Amino acid sequence: MEIRVYKRIQEANDAIAARNRAAFAAAGTTAFNLISSSGAGKTTLLIATLERLRTRCGCGVIEGDVETDRDAQRLAHLGLPVVQITTDGACHLDANMIATVLPEFPLAATPLLFIENVGNLVCPASYDLGERGKIVLLSVAEGDDKPAKYPAALIEATAVVLTKTDLLPHCPFSTDRFWADVATVNPRVQRFALSATTGDGLDGWCDWLAAQAR
Amino acid sequence: MEIRVYKRIQEANDAIAARNRAAFAAAGTTAFNLISSSGAGKTTLLIATLERLRTRCGCGVIEGDVETDRDAQRLAHLGLPVVQITTDGACHLDANMIATVLPEFPLAATPLLFIENVGNLVCPASYDLGERGKIVLLSVAEGDDKPAKYPAALIEATAVVLTKTDLLPHCPFSTDRFWADVATVNPRVQRFALSATTGDGLDGWCDWLAAQAR
Numbered sequence: 001m002e003i004r005v006y007k008r009i010q011e012a013n014d015a016i017a018a019r020n021r022a023a024f025a026a027a028g029t030t031a032f033n034l035i036s037s038s039g040a041g042k043t044t045l046l047i048a049t050l051e052r053l054r055t056r057c058g059c060g061v062i063e064g065d066v067e068t069d070r071d072a073q074r075l076a077h078l079g080l081p082v083v084q085i086t087t088d089g090a091c092h093l094d095a096n097m098i099a100t101v102l103p104e105f106p107l108a109a110t111p112l113l114f115i116e117n118v119g120n121l122v123c124p125a126s127y128d129l130g131e132r133g134k135i136v137l138l139s140v141a142e143g144d145d146k147p148a149k150y151p152a153a154l155i156e157a158t159a160v161v162l163t164k165t166d167l168l169p170h171c172p173f174s175t176d177r178f179w180a181d182v183a184t185v186n187p188r189v190q191r192f193a194l195s196a197t198t199g200d201g202l203d204g205w206c207d208w209l210a211a212q213a214r
Numbered sequence: 215m216e217i218r219v220y221k222r223i224q225e226a227n228d229a230i231a232a233r234n235r236a237a238f239a240a241a242g243t244t245a246f247n248l249i250s251s252s253g254a255g256k257t258t259l260l261i262a263t264l265e266r267l268r269t270r271c272g273c274g275v276i277e278g279d280v281e282t283d284r285d286a287q288r289l290a291h292l293g294l295p296v297v298q299i300t301t302d303g304a305c306h307l308d309a310n311m312i313a314t315v316l317p318e319f320p321l322a323a324t325p326l327l328f329i330e331n332v333g334n335l336v337c338p339a340s341y342d343l344g345e346r347g348k349i350v351l352l353s354v355a356e357g358d359d360k361p362a363k364y365p366a367a368l369i370e371a372t373a374v375v376l377t378k379t380d381l382l383p384h385c386p387f388s389t390d391r392f393w394a395d396v397a398t399v400n401p402r403v404q405r406f407a408l409s410a411t412t413g414d415g416l417d418g419w420c421d422w423l424a425a426q427a428r
Contacts, residue, residue, distance in 0.1 A: 037251040037252045037253060037333065037334075037335075037356075038251045038335050038356055038360055038363065038364055039251060039254075039352075039353065039355060039356020039357050039360060040253075065363060066336060066363065066364055066365075066366070067362065067363055067364070067365055068362055068363050070359055070362065070363065089336075089366060091305065091334075091336040091337045118336065119251065119335065119336075119363070119364070120251075120305075120334055120335070120336050120337075121251075121252050121333065121334070122280060122303075122305040122332065122333075122334050122337070123305045123334070123336070123337060138253075139253065139355060141253060141353060141355030141356075141378065141381065142251075142252055142253020142254075142355075143253050145284055146252055146253060148281065148282055148284065149252065149279060149280065149281055149282050149284060149333070150252055150280055150281070150333070151280075151281055152280070152303060164355065166384070167355065167381065167384060167385075170380070170381060170384050171381075172411075197386075
């Protein structure tokens with residue numbers, strides 16, 4: 001019984017995701033779904049990225065959070081279209097939440113749309129939002145064993161970003177082990193290692209994003 | 215419809231949790247449910263804690279993970295009863311998973327039982343396992359804004375542990391802001407700040423745990 005209901009929820013989600021995808025395609029918008037645990041640095045990376053990218057192409061942000069609009073407030077100074085979705089306890093964004101806020105976006109003037117999902121490495125992986133690709137963030141502070149322990153998001157990801165590389169001298173972390181496990185789970189995924197704090201690695205990451213939005 | 219089914223799932227979970235709670239009470243076992251995002255340091259703290267506590271009282275561990283038995287392997291050298299639950303994608307432990315593995319534990323010889331939940335700060339908060347209390351871990355690397363952004367787990371917590379305090383010099387983190395937000399969400403919660411790497415703060419934490427298991 002529960003399984004039938006879950007399947008119906010998933011089918012309803014996928015139908016709305018398909019409509020979102022069509023809307024993005026019609027407007028020429030490349031949408032990325034950013035997925036990570038809480039505290040991996042999604043918002044901090046977004047700010048550093050948008051400071052570099054906003055003069056190169058039109059960018060927009062959908063912020064997903066369980067509670068508070070603090071992340072949207074952190075982005076406010078950039079002067080970009082930002083919409084906050086507060087899920088009121090729900091552990092992931094779904095396609096209908098995205099469809100509900102899309103009319104607030106000037107999609108035709110937004111070649112690059114970032115959707116920052118709820119901080120949760122497990123549940124968001126199961127919900128298609130209509131995005132071009134999922135980008136998974138894992139921070140150095142979380143430990144090098146996470147690609148093997150949380151493969152669901154990684155298996156479907158377009159890109160994986162190792163964040164907070166400035167903490168490498170202070171954390172027990174083998175980058176060899178990390179990337180070997182990433183390659184085992186998803187051999188074709190695009191890989192980035194960077195620090196939004198020092199700026200290390202941001203140029204390659206931003207060039208790749210800009211190319212996706214061409 | 216979906217809401218009715220969810221309510222039935224929750225009621226079924228709570229009934230099994232009540233049975234687990236009765237089994238713990240009958241055996242004199244204090245069970246704690248450890249909840250955090252992936253990479254906040256649950257397993258590392260457990261190892262450092264058990265190395266100190268195992269000579270003071272009988273301890274056992276139930277390890278919950280989406281995939282792999284790496285955490286149980288990390289605990290194997292301690293020579294304690296450890297059971298691994300691999301949820302195969304599910305985003306939280308539920309009471310029935312705990313009930314299923316309880317017969318494998320010598321509960322009467324286990325005054326202190328740690329249940330390490332799946333790395334996820336959102337969903338595990340909704341599922342009673344029959345524990346005495348929930349212990350929420352938040353790491354310095356996650357940022358000082360997490361108590362306000364993820365209040366659900368914290369509201370019901372018996373204790374909150376700020377982990378990885380050795381990273382304080384390397385991360386933008388206001389301990390004042392962190393503890394003020396913790397106090398707003400849950401004024402009565404027990405508070406600890408520690409580093410499993412340096413050992414700082416572990417004595418007070420272990421003394422508190424030992425007192426809970428009296």
